[in-house]
Amino acid sequence: MLKTSILIIGGGLSGLYAAYLLEQAGFKDYLLLEAKDHLGGRVYSKEQIDLGATWIWPDLNPELMKLIHQLSLPYFYQHTSGELIFEKQRDQPAVRISGASWETSSIRLEGGMQSLILALTKGISVDRILLGHQVTEITYLEDQSLGLKIQHSHGSTTQFCCDQILLAAPPRLSANEFAFNPPLPATTLTHWMNTPTWMAPHAKYVAIYPEAFWKQQGLSGQARSYAGPLGEIHDASTSHQHAALFGFFSIPYTIRKEIEPTTLMAHCRAQLVRLFGSLAAIPQSEYLKDWTEDECIAIESDWKTPTLFHGIAPENTPNQSIWQNRIIGISSEWSKKYSGYLAGAVDAAEMGIKQILNSNDHQKLREI
Template sequence: MRTKIAIIGGGLSGVYAAYQLEQCGITDYILLEARDQLGGRIMDFTSLSQATTNSFDLGPTWFWPEFQPQLNAIIKTLNLETFAQYEQGNTLVERSHTQPPTAMPGYTHAPTSMRLKGGMGTLINALHAKLSNKHIVTGALVKTITHQHGNIEVNFSTSNTTDNKVNVEHVMLALPPRLAASQITFTPALPSDLVPQWQNTATWMAPHAKYIAVYDTPFWRKQTLSGSARSSVGPMAEIHDASNPLGQAALFGFIGIPADDRKRISNEDFITHCRAQLVRLFGAQAATPKADIIKDWAQDPLTATHLDTHAANTHAPAPYITAQNGPWYQNLVGIGSEWSVQFPGYVAGAVDAANIGVELYLKKVNA
C-alpha cells in the first residue's frame, strides 16, 4: 500500500492530526494504532449498566478552558457537554493508621477543573466520527520505519499478519517519545543527539495507577464531603469525586505505591485494600461498589517502559520534534502530547503538538 502520510498512534494527538489534515482537504493518510481501540491513554471504564453516561476515565480526566483555549474551542466545535469537577464540601486528610481521618475545609481550584460529560472518550469518538478516511487500522503494532531513496516504509504487525508494509512520504509519531525511541527500529538510525532526548522524556501517566469505585449515589455528599481526600496511609494517596451528572456516582484515586512494589500485589488484593481505605474515609456505604477497577499504566506495554518505574513529579520539558538534519529531518515528526512545548503530557498538549505537526507538514509540501 502507498499513501502520503502515516500517523503512528491513535490517541488524541493521532486522531486530531487526522481531523486537522481532513479539514485541510488531505485524506491521503493511514492511521496505525497498536491497541484494539482508539484513544491511547484516553481510556474509559463502563459500569454494568452499559450506559454512555456511566463511563469513567481511567486516564486523563480534567481540562482547564481558561488556559487551554485551543482544546476548549475544539470541544465547543464538537458540541460536547462539559461540567465542573465537584468540589463542594470538606476534604478528608488521613495522616496515619492510628488516627481517624480529619475533615478539613475544602477548596475550589482556580481555574476550575472541567470534565466532559460521558468521559474524555467522547472527544475521541466525536473526532473519529468526523473522519471520512477509513484507513484506520487498530491492533497494528509498528516495528520498523525505514527511509531509503526518498521513500519511507512502515512495517507493522497485526493479530493476523506479522509483515505488513505501507510506503509513505511523511510520518507523524503520535505516541510518547520514549516509546518511539524504545519500541520502533529506525533505519537509518535516528541522530545521536535526538535518541537520548526522546528516551529521557518521561511519559505522563506511565508510572501511575488509578482505582475507580462506582456507586448508585454520591452518598458522601450527604456527609458534606466533596469526595476529595489526601492520605499518607494508602494505598491511594489522592482521591476525588468522579461522579457523572444524572448518572452513576464514583470515586477515583491515584495509587501512592511505587510501580515496582505494585507488581508484588495481586489485583484482587489491591482492590480489597482500596475498598478498605474508602470505608475508613467515607463509611460503610463505600464497602460494596457496584463495580470497581484498577488501571496500572506502568504495566501497560503500550504506555510504559522500564524507564517509567519511578514517577515524575512534573511534566517533562518537550524534546525536539524532529531531527535537525539528515534524512529524517521534517520527514519524521513527533506529535504526541509530550512533544508539546505549551502543555507537555496534558490532553491539551496532544492537541497542541498535533496542530504543530500538521502545520509543519503543510509548510513542507507547500514550500
C-alpha cells in the first residue's frame, strides 16, 4: 500500500492549484490522482479556444487575477463591441440590437484557459501527479489513516493510504462515485447530491473561420436565440491567430443524446448562417464538447432532473463525524464566494490548504 500524507483527488484547476501551493511551501509528501489521461478538469481547449471554462472577470475575481499575474500569463479582453443579434423564431428575421455590451468586462487567456493549467503543472513535481487513477472507495482505517482503492485505466487496482484528502471533484459526483466506509453523514451526502455541478448539463459548439466576417457587418458576434440549437453565442476569436464563434446549446441532453454529433454541428452551422450570413456556412474547423457525457463531470441526475446552478456552497468538510477535516472539498462548488466559477476553484483550494494548516502539525505548510 502506497502511503503519503495528503492525497488530492482530481486534476482540474482546484486540484492543481492546491498541489502548486504545496510545492510553493516546499511540501512534497502528497500525491495528486487524476482519473483521466490528461489534466484540466472542466478546462478544455482546442486550437487555443475554450470548450469549457472561458472567462475571468478582473473586477469580480481579484484573487484569480493575482494568480494570473503571478504566473505572468498574457490575456486579452473579450470582444463585445458591435451589435447583438436576437432571434425569436426561425421563420422570423433576427433583430439587431445596438449597445448590447452590458456585461461586466471579462478577459480570456492567450492560448486558451489551458495555459493556466499548463503554467500550474510546470510548478508541480512530475512524480507527484498520477494519471489514469480512478478512486472508487475511501475507508477510515483502524490506525485513523484513510485508505483508498484505486482503479487503473488498464484495469488493475491498487491501495493508497494517507492522512488527509483534498477532494477536487464536484460534490455531487463525489457523493455518487465514491464509496465511503463508514458512510458519510446523511446530511452531508444530501447536501452534496443537491449541489448542481457547474457545466454538467451543458454543451458547447465552436466554429473557426479564416476571418471574423461578423465584425465587418458591425456585429459583436454575440447572439441570443429562442430558436436554437444554440441559445447563447459569443465571439470566440483569439487575439491574433483564430477567428471563431462559440455557443451554448439550449436544447437539453435528453434531446441531444438522440442526435449524432455531425448532425448537431450541421444544425449549429445552419443557425450561424441564419444569424451571421453565408460566410458562416463553411468553418475551417469545428468542435463540439458535451459535458453531460463526461463521466468525470456529470452523473445521471444532472440530465434527468437538471437544476440551475444556484451558487450555494455546501460545507467543505463533514461536520460532527470521523471524516471532519480528514476530507476537505476544494472543487469550485465548495467556494463560498465564487461557487461554480474558475475563481471558486482557486478560492476553495486556498481555503482547503489553510484548513489543513489549522488541523494538524504540517510545519512546512505554515509558510502558505
